[in-house]
Amino acid sequence: MDKILIIEDDEAIAALEADYLRINSFECDIAFAGDVGLNMALNNDYALVIIDIMLPFMDGFTVLTELRKKKQIPVIMLSAKSEDIDKIRGLGLGADDYMTKPFSPNELVARVKAHISRYDILSNKSGKGIIKYGELTIDTEGYRVHVGDREIQLTGKEFELLKFLASNPNRVFSKDVLFDRIWGLDALGDVSTVTVHIQRIREKTGNPGLIDTVYGVGYRFVGFTNG
Numbered sequence: 001m002d003k004i005l006i007i008e009d010d011e012a013i014a015a016l017e018a019d020y021l022r023i024n025s026f027e028c029d030i031a032f033a034g035d036v037g038l039n040m041a042l043n044n045d046y047a048l049v050i051i052d053i054m055l056p057f058m059d060g061f062t063v064l065t066e067l068r069k070k071k072q073i074p075v076i077m078l079s080a081k082s083e084d085i086d087k088i089r090g091l092g093l094g095a096d097d098y099m100t101k102p103f104s105p106n107e108l109v110a111r112v113k114a115h116i117s118r119y120d121i122l123s124n125k126s127g128k129g130i131i132k133y134g135e136l137t138i139d140t141e142g143y144r145v146h147v148g149d150r151e152i153q154l155t156g157k158e159f160e161l162l163k164f165l166a167s168n169p170n171r172v173f174s175k176d177v178l179f180d181r182i183w184g185l186d187a188l189g190d191v192s193t194v195t196v197h198i199q200r201i202r203e204k205t206g207n208p209g210l211i212d213t214v215y216g217v218g219y220r221f222v223g224f225t226n227g
Helices: 011-023 034-043 060-068 084-092 105-122 156-166 175-183 192-205
Strands: 003-007 027-031 048-052 075-079 097-100 130-133 136-139 144-147 150-152 211-214 218-221
Touching: 003 011, 003 034, 011 027, 011 105, 027 034, 034 048, 034 060, 048 060, 048 105, 060 075, 060 084, 075 084, 075 105, 084 097, 097 105, 130 156, 136 156, 156 175, 156 192, 156 218, 175 192, 175 218, 192 211
Parallel strands: 003 027, 003 048, 048 075, 075 097
Antiparallel strands: 130 136, 136 144, 144 150, 211 218
C-alpha cells in the first residue's frame, strides 16, 4: 500500500485530505510544520508528498527545495493563493503539480493516483522495457524518451541508436559497428551519419556527456550526468 505524506498546518484540511486518501487505499502521515515534514519526507519511504506553501518554521518552497536535493518522488504543492507567480515558482523548483485551495478532494486523489502511476512507470516499478539512467528514461516498448518530466522527441534511428548504446553502457563501439547495427549492412548512406545522429541525441537530451567520444575509436554511453 502506497504511503502519502501531507505537510499542512491547517488540521481540518489535513484531516480531510487524509480521509479521502485512506478511503482510496492509501496510508497517510501528517506533519503540521515545514521542518518536521521535511525530516519525515527525507527519512521515510513515501510514494508522494503533498506540501502546503504557507507553513510554520519552514515554508513549502524551502521544503521542496531541500527535498529535491535528495529525492525525486512526486510532489503536489497546495496554496490558498491563485497567483501564477507562486505556481511558476513551485513548478520551477521541481513540483509535479500545483493546486489552489479550495479544491475538490476527489480531484486531489485523482492527481495523486496519476502522479504515482507515472512515477512508477518512469522508475521501472511497473511495466517492462524500461531503461533508466538518472533523469533519462527510455521506454523501449513504447518508443518514448523522457528527461525528468520532459518528453524528448527522437526520430526512429535516433531512438534505436540511443537504445542500443544505453543497453550496452561503457562499451565502446566504432562508427562502422553502430552503422551496421542500426542501419544495416545494405543501407544506403555513410557512416558519418552516426556522428550526426549522436550529436542530435546530445542536443535533444540537453546533455553533451551522455554519449562519450573515444577519439580514434568510437562512442560509448556513460549515462546521464549533471552539468
